[in-house]
Amino acid sequence: MADGNRDEKLVITKPDIEKISGLIKELLIELGEDPNREGLKKTPVRVAKAFEYLTKGYREDIEKVLNGAIFTEKYNEMVIVKNIDFFSLCEHHLLPFYGKVHIAYIPNGKIVGLSKIPRIVEVFSRRLQVQERLTQQIADVLNEYLNPKGVAVVIEARHLCMIMRGVEKQNSVATTSAMHGIFAEDVKTRNEFMHLISQDLT
Numbered sequence: 001m002a003d004g005n006r007d008e009k010l011v012i013t014k015p016d017i018e019k020i021s022g023l024i025k026e027l028l029i030e031l032g033e034d035p036n037r038e039g040l041k042k043t044p045v046r047v048a049k050a051f052e053y054l055t056k057g058y059r060e061d062i063e064k065v066l067n068g069a070i071f072t073e074k075y076n077e078m079v080i081v082k083n084i085d086f087f088s089l090c091e092h093h094l095l096p097f098y099g100k101v102h103i104a105y106i107p108n109g110k111i112v113g114l115s116k117i118p119r120i121v122e123v124f125s126r127r128l129q130v131q132e133r134l135t136q137q138i139a140d141v142l143n144e145y146l147n148p149k150g151v152a153v154v155i156e157a158r159h160l161c162m163i164m165r166g167v168e169k170q171n172s173v174a175t176t177s178a179m180h181g182i183f184a185e186d187v188k189t190r191n192e193f194m195h196l197i198s199q200d201l202t
């Protein structure tokens with residue numbers, strides 16, 4: 001397993017659907033429900049499979065996802081892929097947070113297949129996360145595999161744990177960013193990126 005996953009306690013085993021189903025059945029009982037009523041009969045298995053999918057990023061390997069699609073190219077202007085939709089689960093409440101990721105890099109002799117950028121977002125968002133770590137992990141992987149002149153990642157997200165419970169703020173949006181290289185060092189480059197994504201920011 002490549003260290004591109006950069007989670008020390010990486011879970012690479014397939015979840016035991018039967019075991020998770022049993023736990024969900026117990027949860028339903030604790031919530032006062034009857035897990036044998038028609039509508040709930042298959043719910044434990046459905047929930048187990050849903051969680052397997054929503055955490056599939058733990059079982060993905062960055063090298064396999066990139067599939068060698070890193071190419072030598074002289075292009076050295078900014079590459080931006082913006083408005084990448086993502087869905088993740090907050091590690092505190094296991095409730096979704098979702099939004100958009102905007103990514104830029106300035107190549108240093110190497111470019112990456114464009115589709116691989118949203119694929120990297122999938123690897124790290126399909127885990128239990130906090131938005132800050134998700135932002136950093138995406139930036140770190142691009143930095144590591146492309147060794148570019150700079151990488152910038154901005155994420156805007158709505159957290160259901162702040163919307164449907166807790167403080168119940170329906171319109172709050174959290175923005176996080178991670179900057180490497182020239183984006184961290186040079187205000188002009190960072191501002192150019194922020195300007196290019198500004199019409200997409202909430």
Ligand SMILES: Nc1nc2c(ncn2[C@@H]2O[C@H](COP(=O)(O)OP(=O)(O)OP(=O)(O)O)[C@@H](O)[C@H]2O)c(=O)[nH]1
Pocket residue numbers: 090091092129130131132159161162165166167
């Ligand atoms: N920084 C950060 N905090 C998050 C994220 N997702 C959830 N949280 C916060 O994690 C915190 C957990 O705080 P606790 O006080 O332990 O939990 P809680 O009693 O459920 O908190 P409330 O949500 O305020 O009701 C809350 O402030 C959440 O808003 C995230 O992606 N980043």
Ligand SMILES: [Zn+2]
Pocket residue numbers: 090091092093094095159161162
């Ligand atoms: Zn939460």
